[in-house]
Amino acid sequence: xxxxxxRPATFYLLLLLSALSTFAAVVEYDFNITWVTRNPDNAFxxxxxxxxxxxxxxxxxxxxxxxxxxxxxNQLGNQSTTLHFHGLYQNGTSNYDGVPGATQCPIPPGSSMxxxxxxxxxxxxxxxxHQKGQYPDGLRGPLIVHDPESPYAGKFDEEVVLTISDWYHxxxxxxxKSFISVTNPTGAEPIPDAxxxxxxxxxxxxxxxxxxxxxxxxxxxAFVSQYFWIEGHTMxxxxxxxxxxxxxxxxxxxISSAQRYSILVTARDDGNxxxxxxxxxxxxxxxxxxxxxxxxxxxxxxxxxxAELPSAALVDEYNDFDDWTLVPYDRLPLFxxxxxxxxxxxxxxxxxxxxxxxxxxxxxxxxxxxxxLYSSLTTGxxxxxxxxxxxxxxxxxxxxxxVVEIVMNNFDTGRHPFHLHGHDFxxxxxxxxxxxxxxxxxxxxxxxxxxxxxxxxxxxxxxxxRFRSDNPGIWLFHCHIQWHTDSGxxxxxxxxxxxxxxxxxxxxxxxxxxxxxxxxxxxxxxGNTKRLLDLSGANVxxxxxxxxxxxxxxVALVFSALSACLGLAAITWYGVAPLSDAQEEGLASKxxxxxxxxxxxxxxxxxx
Numbered sequence: 001x002x003x004x005x006x007r008p009a010t011f012y013l014l015l016l017l018s019a020l021s022t023f024a025a026v027v028e029y030d031f032n033i034t035w036v037t038r039n040p041d042n043a044f045x046x047x048x049x050x051x052x053x054x055x056x057x058x059x060x061x062x063x064x065x066x067x068x069x070x071x072x073x074n075q076l077g078n079q080s081t082t083l084h085f086h087g088l089y090q091n092g093t094s095n096y097d098g099v100p101g102a103t104q105c106p107i108p109p110g111s112s113m114x115x116x117x118x119x120x121x122x123x124x125x126x127x128x129x130h131q132k133g134q135y136p137d138g139l140r141g142p143l144i145v146h147d148p149e150s151p152y153a154g155k156f157d158e159e160v161v162l163t164i165s166d167w168y169h170x171x172x173x174x175x176x177k178s179f180i181s182v183t184n185p186t187g188a189e190p191i192p193d194a195x196x197x198x199x200x201x202x203x204x205x206x207x208x209x210x211x212x213x214x215x216x217x218x219x220x221x222a223f224v225s226q227y228f229w230i231e232g233h234t235m236x237x238x239x240x241x242x243x244x245x246x247x248x249x250x251x252x253x254x255i256s257s258a259q260r261y262s263i264l265v266t267a268r269d270d271g272n273x274x275x276x277x278x279x280x281x282x283x284x285x286x287x288x289x290x291x292x293x294x295x296x297x298x299x300x301x302x303x304x305x306x307a308e309l310p311s312a313a314l315v316d317e318y319n320d321f322d323d324w325t326l327v328p329y330d331r332l333p334l335f336x337x338x339x340x341x342x343x344x345x346x347x348x349x350x351x352x353x354x355x356x357x358x359x360x361x362x363x364x365x366x367x368x369x370x371x372x373l374y375s376s377l378t379t380g381x382x383x384x385x386x387x388x389x390x391x392x393x394x395x396x397x398x399x400x401x402x403v404v405e406i407v408m409n410n411f412d413t414g415r416h417p418f419h420l421h422g423h424d425f426x427x428x429x430x431x432x433x434x435x436x437x438x439x440x441x442x443x444x445x446x447x448x449x450x451x452x453x454x455x456x457x458x459x460x461x462x463x464x465x466r467f468r469s470d471n472p473g474i475w476l477f478h479c480h481i482q483w484h485t486d487s488g489x490x491x492x493x494x495x496x497x498x499x500x501x502x503x504x505x506x507x508x509x510x511x512x513x514x515x516x517x518x519x520x521x522x523x524x525x526x527g528n529t530k531r532l533l534d535l536s537g538a539n540v541x542x543x544x545x546x547x548x549x550x551x552x553x554x555v556a557l558v559f560s561a562l563s564a565c566l567g568l569a570a571i572t573w574y575g576v577a578p579l580s581d582a583q584e585e586g587l588a589s590k591x592x593x594x595x596x597x598x599x600x601x602x603x604x605x606x607x608x
Contacts (some may be wrong), residue, residue, distance in 0.1 A: 026061045028069040033081055033139065036578035043203055044169040048138035049076065049129075051508060057141040059161065060169055064122040064147045070115040072107060079173075080106035080131055083115060085143060086258060086355040087125040087453050088244050090421055093117040094473025094508060097421055099130045102369030102474050102492060105514035106520075108130050113509045122147030123242030124216040126163075131143040133172040133486045136222035144216060145242075147283045151329055152238050152398050156213040156264055162201065164228065164255065164279045164297070165221040166192035172482075180487055187348050187356030189223055189483045195297035197279060197350035204302040204309070209271035213309040214238070217253070217261045222482040225256040225415065225456070227318045230301065232275045235263040237326065244329035254282070258480040259454045271303040276312040280603040285414060290400040324430050325393065326450040327514035334447055335426060335466045338404040342489065344477075346457070347411040350468065352543035357488045364488030365478075366392035366539045368525035371514075373474045376497040377504065378522040382532045383497035390525030390538045394491045398469040400496035406477070409437045410457045416484065419454045422495070424469040436459040454480055472496035472503070477518035488541070524567035 034052035047259070052056040062068050074081050084098035096117045100106040107113050128140035141485070142161050145324050147153070168175060168190065175190045197203050207213060215235075217228060229235075229252040237248045239262035253261055279297035296588035300309045344360045351357055357364040368375070368390045376383045398404055410416060426449035435458065443464070457463050477488040506521075523529035526538035 002100045005044070024065040024067065025070060026067045026105070027060075028071070029060060030071045031058075031083075032073045034075045035077075035608060036138075038138070039168060040196055040199050041167060043460075044192065045173065046169055046283070049134065050080075050138060051141075057139065059141060060127060062119050062145055064119060064141075064145055066147075067116070067118050071112065072115065072500055073106045074109050075111045075275060077109050079133060080108050081129050081139065082106055082131050083127055083139075084130040084421075085125065085127045085261070086419075087123070088117075088119060088137075088143075088425075089121060090117060090473065090582045091120060091471055092503070094422065094471075094475070095474070095504060095510060097475070099421070099474075099476055101371055102476055103373045104371060104510055105517045105519040107550070109261055109519045111513050111516050114395065114515055116507075116508075119145055120457065121242055122150060123239055123244075124218060124262050125242060126218050126220055126258075126260070126542060128220070128445055133176050133222075133482050134167075134435075135220075136168060137172050140220045142216070142220075151244055152214070152264070155477040156214040156291075156294045159216065160205055161218070162197065162205075162277075162299075163214045163218045163220050165196045165199065165219065166224045166281070167194040167196050168222070168543050169193045176486055178482055180357070182354030185350055185354055185356055187358075187479070187487065188592050189285075191223060191288065191290055192222075192281075192285055192291065194369040195224075195226075195281060195295060195306050197277070197297045197299045199589055201297055202309075203299040204274075205277070205299065206304060206305075207267045209303065211270050212264055214267045215263050215265060217263065218575075219255045219257050219259055219380075220441070221257050223257060224285055225417065227254045227280045227282065227320055228261075229257055229279070229315075230265060230277050230446070231263050231313060232268070232273075232302070235265055237321070237498065238262050238264055240326060241424060241454060243451045246327045247452070248326055252318065252320045254318075254320035254456075255498070256415075256454060256480070256483070258417060258419055258540075259452070261464065267301070272307060274303055274307050274309055275301045276310060277301060278312045280318075282415075285474050291515055305502060323452070323585050324427055324446075324450060328451050331449070332426075332600050334428060334445060334521040334538055335468060337403055338405040338466065340398060341405045341407060342396050343407045343409070345411060346489065348487075350545045351541060352545050354545075355542075357486065357541065359482045359528065360394050360491050363391060363394050363543045365394055365462070365490035365492075366390075366488070366541050368393050369527045369537075369539055370523055372492055372494065372522050373500075373527070374506070374521045375524055376474060376494055376500055377506070378529070379524060379532050380501075381498070382500065383531070386494070387535070388532050389492065389494060390535055390540075390607055393525060393539050394490065395492045395494055397497065398493055398495045400469060400472065400499055402469050404467055407438050407462070408457050408465070409462045410460060413459045415456050415459055416479045416481065416489070417454050417456045419480045420467070420475060420477045420479065422471050422473050423467045423492070424451045424453045425465040426451050427463065428466050429462075429464040430455075431458060431463070433458040433461055435455050438462040438464060469495050472499040474500075566583055579602050596605070599603070 027587045038048045097103040122145045125143040128135035277299040386395040460465045475493040520527040
């Protein structure tokens, strides 16, 4: 027996470990990622990414404390993939966060990888691909973590998962090619073709009078935030993004891409009538409103199968609940004594290729040659130097266990939902629309701030977030509008890299897929393993736009070039078009005259 430990203490320790092993389970899923054909809006059959031949893809369900294993086999054939478990902190397992270029190499077609980690938090989450805008093609689904010790355990009768999502008929690689293009210099995002509820339309939810239901609502869409309400019923918010809240009543919610709400809804005592559930696009995010756009999707609380499913009533205005007013159930006070401030200024602009990109602090994100996690593990003491990660990784090195403040100034005219991997955060200040640059002298900070992992900055406004850097790892901070992620609105938090070097081992599965994808695993962002501050050959963005160019100028240039090409094409077509008999006769006569005239003057240049 070890010194200092008595036999009774050993007995109780073994008993405790036995009890923990009884409650914690290993939950394992085998996911074969394949192509399927689906038509969720009954308007267009399209190729969609499914799992095990299934779409919508399976839900993942675990209990808090369980070990989750997901065996991914990529059978797509023509695309690499990954899985990111959105909202899970991955304490001690940053290598399973599922972000190519940041925490792993992409899983090539025909390859497999095991994600294996403990889930030590509860709430409503989701999983999705993080590979090149892939998840809007279908690779996204709910991830629910149950909690026997939830403050709301026993306060509802049944649980319902409800997803909302915009939907495109065209696959993402095609849309991305036209979106990030000189032909789209204003950066207008593609307009969705449909709005879905539970990856379908006209869905019904069977309920019984007098019972209380917990609805777990997840916006798994690519782009559009949505207004959500249930006619004739009040919603009680009890959780956002995995954070329990004090109950808050709401008539309407505003749910951005990637945000989640858990609400309690108590059914009416009278069960004769059915009630619409409505989710409606925030159309202010759309550059144009096509005449064919159907911004609403409607489902129903169905009390009576024999009663009609009524149309949704028109609303005069969107009067949505302000999530900044929520109070966390644990009432965690404001993190004070800020030790590191990260300021991020957001803008959209054009680069030298004429395309429109998104920027933090005048830099647009470009994935490095070496995934950032591997650079942090193989650059020794220089891992604390942001330069080794490359300018276009937009790196911020965070010391361990400090209070970090993110100050966001939005110089764009649109709303942006920002997500931080590896943490939730306190939303301590937020301006209204057109609030300008953050000025701490005029700010009133929340004493018990709401917390979540996706928060929306208003157009031309600002917000301030705080979190504690207590989770060593590589964590992206990015806009969760997929178009903006792919156009570069991404930054990289390198949290306690020296601690990572001491405590994290890279599994062989990671090494295998890096080898197959021909991705280097050592050195700085450029793959240099000797001169770690030499970033020659690193992946970089296109050069800046020449001075004086504007989006309207690019449009004019594009159309001028297009007109010139069309003119040349017309000339070429005319030149190769067959001649009529009259034209041929005229041409022959002209050539005959030229020959005669040439001989008379001694000029032979006109001969044929």
